[in-house]
Amino acid sequence: MRIARTDKSSMSPMCTATTNSRPLALACFCICVGLIGIVSGCQSTSHRIPTGDTLISKPDSERSQTGEQGVWSHWLAYSVDYLDTFNELGQFVAATEFLESQIEEFRARPRANSASFDLLALNALLEFLDDPEVGLDLARRLEPTNYSESGVKALILGHMHWVLQDCEQAVNELSKFSPMHNADSLAWSRRVWNVLTSWCMYRVQENQPQRLDSAENWWELAHLVGSSISPNQRYERFEQWKIGHPQHLAARFPPFRHDSTRYNSPRRLALLLPQEGSLSSAAQAIRNGFLAAHFSASGMKRNVSIEFYDTEESDISLLVDRVVADGADVIVGPLDKDRVRAVVRGDSLPVPIVALNRVSESIISNSSSLQLSMVVEDDVAAIAKKLQDMRAERILLLIGESFWCARASVALKEVLPRATRVADEILLTDLSEITDGVSQVLLVAQSISRHERLEELIGEVEFTARRRKDVDAIVAFVDYAEFGSITAALRYHFAGEIPILVAEPTFRNRVQHVEYENGTLFTSIPAVLYPSSWVAEVFDSFTDATNLFPLYAFGSDAYRVAMNIPILDRGDSVFGLTGVLSIRESGVVSRQPVWGMVAQHELTPAPVIGYPSSSQSRSLLSNPR
Template identity: 25%
Template sequence: MMTSAQHKPSPPQTAAILRPAGLLLAALLLWSCAPTPVEREPLPETEIELMADSAELMRDTGDPEAAASIYQEIAASVPDAERPKWLFQAMEAWIEAGETDRARGIGGSLVPAELPREERFRLAVTLARADLMDNRPQEALARIDVREEGIPRAVAPELLAVRGEARFRLEDAVAGIADLQRRADLLGGDDRLAALQTIWDRLMALPSLPDREQAAGRPLISGWLNLARAGQQSWQRPDQFDRAVAEWEALHRDHPASELMDQLLADHRERFRYPDRVALLLPLSGRFAAPAEAVRDGFLAAHFNQPGTRRPAVRVYDTGDETEGVLEVYQQAVADGAGIVIGPLTRPALSELRRAEDRPVTVLGLNYLDEEEGGVDGLVQFGLRPESEARQVAQRMVREGHRHNIALIPETEWGYRMLDAYREALADMDAELLDFESYLPQQRDFSDRITRLMGLNRSHDRRRELAGVVQESLEFEPRRRQDIDGIFLASQDGQASLIKPQLRFHRAIGIPVFASSHVYRPGQSADTDLDGIRFADMPWSIAQEGEARDERERISGLWPELFDQHGRLFALGFDAYRLVPVLSNFEDPLRPPLAAMTGVLSLDEHNRVQRELGWAMFSRGQPIPLEPIEEQPQIPEPAPLDLEAP
């Protein structure tokens, strides 16, 4: 094999390689070594072309700052009528470099009223692009929110692209689709296909799609949204995407998105392709055997839901109770040809694997490392972390307007973890934990804890003091403290059904009670003592229709005893299998977030899968799903622009 040192290009090749560098050097010598007078003689056209070619080369090779400087030098050396053209190029190069203030500085040197109409629009579009680079879509939209019939034809595709992007970022997808589709209609050939692909990409990046009602009577918009729904749901059942697309085409004939179908189907098959072999590492012997079996059976249930022709070979490895052996098991799985490793399940085993210097195959760990350990490349963490639920309880309470709250927790390590996460989340939202009480795990009478928490003990103390003063018995109605907005109840092992009636007895009527998923066990008998409690939980547990309900009922029928104890771990295994192609093939996995059995899944900067849970409330002893409460973006009215003047 010839090494690079032995290989010498022929003279023609050498000339071809050096030519761009020579052009660049000549251009730099032309403009950088000369003095900079206030006014210059116009440069010859050949020199301008040489400098422009050099600037373009700079942009192509990743040095937009140098390109911007060259464009500004050209602008200083051409007649006034030609200056805006080169200044716009300089602005765009500075924006590419992330130097948006320098781009705005150039824009500020131009007087819009002195520019021809087309260049006035081009200035507004370029400044709007700088706003988008700074993630200021409201300002971008305000600059270019003009009637379409007033946009010069030469600028329209660019303006519609920037305006459509701004509207998508402001979660106005319907208007964003309309702008980007109008842009595509102005283009042809490959440019048109690229513009249509942009619409698809923006829709796939949305965390949630607009309601169907928002596109009522607009078949073009509703067609895009219906196709996007099929795309966003395709990761759950990749094998059904082809059928969903065929059904879509039957309903939306002649829709412009049809031009993308061949490419979308090919991309889908590639992105959802499983590795040939998948390894599952679980402690199937020892203390954690039962939870491990639930994860395994959920994983295999998802595996056998897939058509046989597309299934990978799955091999299950027993890691046992010994943390120290997990690295050897991982190495064996890699030697056996695994394309991805799922597990281990326990935190110590995952921590041991994290410390390994060499992990050639991606790991989807089924737990979370301690925060101080941090994330590492090639190791994704996914589990059912209770602290995440406590934080989401706090977020829901604040969104409902309950900012001054109390908490009742078990006196256990788990209980204090929940309390700390809940308190921190409240503080992050400028809300307050007024007080908390802890109770014993086997306790049945919570009167003393609740009395203190509700401030009733102080009311009783005041009665006793007053009775001592007047030396006679007094009629008395105890009053609870009046500053409580809501109650966080952290409970396991069925104690919530004992606590809720006692809260009611001790004058907590009218104060909403919120809890984590631990107050509910899927399939449990109706318990009216829980009525009124709002709780966070995964779709697997509370969905009343769709695939989550169907799979829950099917699996609970197959393994009733194991499901009764570890029902949610089946869902963890189920989702772990579905995540395999997402982690294997996606450049930016879990963006947008994906609706799954365990929640809406996203990936944070530490390679931790975050779960957004659903909500339910007990009514007549059974959970009834609640609607999400979302923070709506504040979209200001666009400022009036003087772009439509002749």
């Protein structure tokens, strides 16, 4: 059993920029810990941020009904909290150093026992960073001797499965443990809810056989809350759910803000869209999605009215003034950038306005405005985070001819992790030349050239062209036709095993039964990968949904945002059909897409993805299901 390492993984140089400036990393880390304390429900603790040379001090905690200290009286509970944040920030080497420092400090204690629960738990967490399978096995073998250690074991297993993006097992492990006093109960309720209220929320409608009975009610609650259109609907659903589950942990200790006072939901919505012009088809799809969301919301169609305004009729500033005078509670629109720019540059309004496009944050002066959009920059941000999770040091960047491809490539270079760099890039201008272009970027052409020079010197020799081996991933911002040519060229040049990441536009409107390259990872809108009854109704009702479905989903999200502005304003997220929606300080509504993977030539949700390990040749899919 390895307790601590002195050598570093071969992947360590990737994070050099992060760990060499560790005080800065920990400064950022301190900010996040305050949020963790709120989420975990531990409001009176004395724990300190680990600095690498001291163990976390033990907080005060009430005792359980058996007289034992609570789970968060155990310093390892906070270590798991810190590791959650390190993982979120992508600071894997910092996490390793933190655990190693805790191990060394613990071993230096008087009468330290190498077989103690604490040391074995730390070692399991440390091993997990290098090899998830080994770490999980060690964690499962932990033998707690008291209540707090049992809770810590459940926390560790929940953390590990969460890092591996295995929602079901994370909730299963956490729901096995029964907290025994109020402080632990509230913290535990919030911890389970944190797992559910992530991308896992989109899995609530799936029937997963690996869900334990003790976890099923959590998934039922997540479905009711996540599919709620408005705060009032969420309130009503939660109250009804509590009646059927009065002894459930979430009923006794609500994991989310559940105000007894009702929100003043908007009663009159104004939708500002063009009825003619180049954007009229897109506007029609958005309008249909908006109305479909409205009529699918229980009770909303009786309590909320929608007025439609044509933005082509008059100056946008005059139109907005007229809409306010007509008594609208929330304005949704306009759509085109010029009118959005005029709105966000204008004076603040007495009612919120949800613009349906995104402009530069530097020009915003209207504090009552939000900007909801479905831009490729949100997909690029997700790709950058994925590269960080993969610990990819060198990538190839392939750029298609479409304008969005160039736009995405510029955005990626601005948000790449500090430890990741573009080893090479190629602009694809002609499909017939893609094979040659891929050959150049993979250095296959150079290999052939070296062979030719060698034959000139020594005569004919047996030869197989070789590609470069220093590439961890390929990011391709390309259209579908370009993608097909690229994957064929990669296979031809023996590069089919390199992970390929593409953005949502590549597979847009190609939902099922199309020949894709297996193993490709792509960002997607949840409505494509996790279809619901709403999606089925849209396809049945509107003939243009096949080609314009993302705009229908965007229209639905516009309705959700309009009905949930109080939720977004206080920092919570809304689980939309285009992604997880949240507000940045500038009023921009950011969209976090979900990840899919091509499997059996169809678009499917991405499987469980874990840390790459030193024994797995840096494969993204280190633990596929």
